[in-house]
Amino acid sequence: MLALKTLYQGFRDPQTLAKLATMIADEAQQLIEPIKIMEVCGGHTHTIMKYGLKQLLPNNIEFIHGPGCPVCIMPKERIDHAAILACLPNVILVTLGDMIRVPGSKGSLAEFRSQGHDIRPIYDPLDTLNIAINNPDKTIIFFAIGFETSTPMTAVLLEQAEKRGINNLLFYINHVLVPPAIDAVMADPDVQVNAFIGPSHVSVISGSKVYRPCVEKYQTPLVVSGFEPVDVMESILRIVRQKVQGVAELDVQYSRAVTEEGNLAAQNKNQETFVVRESFRWRGLGPIAKSALALNPKYSHRDAEIIYRDQLPNTEIDDHKACQCGDVLRGIVKPKDCKVFGRGCSPQTPLGSCMVSSEGACNAYYRYNGVS
Known part of the structure; x- marks a missing residue:
């Protein structure tokens, strides 16, 4: 434990940072x-x-x-879909972390939860198995989000549900690709x-x-x-x-964890579980071709998007007019350029997803840089 602590202190060492800053400044003159x-x-x-x-x-x-926050890029209509699913009779909706606080067009999942609907935030997708086992008379819907990092966890969750015959677990898939x-x-x-x-x-x-x-x-x-x-x-x-x-090259500074090929076992699991969607709408970026995943058709018996398709409207919903979260995600403006930053929009009362998420740019500016 001491060695690990010392290692991370090294990665935050002020003298090392100062030396790197000097080297960058010297070479940036060219x-x-x-x-x-x-x-x-x-x-x-x-x-x-x-x-x-x-x-x-x-x-x-x-x-x-950039747009690399899976909570921030989720369009309002997908959040509305999750709320619709949560309001169905005998349904427990399960999702990860900050997703429960992101506002849809009719409110956040946290607000729907306050109205009595069973919506449960978790931090380990496999916790969903126990929820399903302990509630056999309920339909459990896992609102799956995240980039390539969290996709294998959803794949393992589905695999375990299949192996163990947990038939009351469904999936609403929103995994996206960088x-x-x-x-x-x-x-x-x-x-x-x-x-x-x-x-x-x-x-x-x-x-x-x-x-x-x-x-x-x-x-x-x-x-x-x-x-x-x-x-x-x-x-x-x-x-x-x-x-x-x-020159313009691909380089890996994070070589202690990242390889050229990546985690082949996880990639194989993903390929067996998911297929690439033709298009998916990103908050701020609009529709992007082949940028998201859906369940493999062989798992259609677990696909909430298919099972409840008649209840899920196919309508695009824009952000709050005063919120510039989309422009932040596209790199057009900085968070503080938004007129409602720190005024009508804060982590406690967010208008946009970039202020909600612990990875959102607006959240970072508010937390570490203040309103002024």
């Missing part, structure tokens, strides 16, 4: 244009804000916050991004190889980074060096 780095994952956003990394960097390096979102960001004609910090945990599962097509297509450096402040600063240094050399 840049011919500013670097606008999109950190895809909300975990990196919180590291950047919590440790004041922007303040350590020269003015020609800027962060643009590479198509990066492609959508770069395809935007107003894009300002010219480098990426790639996500950590997603890459452990998918492998770094999944980003190579975007790097080659857009000639944009991408460095897969760990979550610690030293990780992020080293990744920025690697991006600066690529820019100075005039």
Whole structure:
């Protein structure tokens, strides 16, 4: 335990951070244009804000916050669907963490829970098995969210339900994929991004190889980074060096956990359990082709989206007019540019998903940078 604590203190060591900051500043003097780095994952956003990394960097390096928060990108109509399912007779809706607080068009799942509907937030998907076993007269619906990181857990949950004959467990699948979102960001004609910090945990599962097509297509450096402040600063240094050399390469700073191929066992589990959707609408980014998963048709007997299709309206629902969460997710504005940031919108009274989630950019700005 002491060795682990010492290790993580090293990843946050002020002297190391100061040395990296000096190296970045020295080498950034050779840049011919500013670097606008999109950190895809909300975990990196919180590291950047919590440790004041922007303040350590020269003015020609800027962060643009990306859509890598699975709670933030969920469109209102999908949250409304979950609420509809939760309101059905004899249903228990189960979902992960912050998802319960994200507002849909008729309120959040937490508000529906306060009205007496059985909605349960969990942090381990396998806890859903016990809920199903302990409530055999109820239909349990798992509202599955997340990127490649959490997808294998849903696959294992389904596998266990099948093996153990737990027939009252259904799934409403909302798993999404990172590479198509990066492609959508770069395809935007107003894009300002010219480098990426790639996500950590997603890459452990998918492998770094999944980003190579975007790097080659857009000639944009991408460095897969760990979550610690030293990780992020080293990744920025690697991006600066690529820019100075005039190259665009896929690089892995987080080599202690990420390989080129990733976790093949998890990937195989996903491929057996899911199929790629033709399109999925992302909050802020709109419809993105082949950017999300659905249950393999052989599991249609567990697919709540199919079983209850007649109760789930096929209607797109926009965000609150005053909320600029969509623009934040696209990297067009910073959280503090939103007129309701810290005024009508706070973690206690969120108007948008970026303020709700513990990985959301607005949440990070509010928590570490304040309202002023």
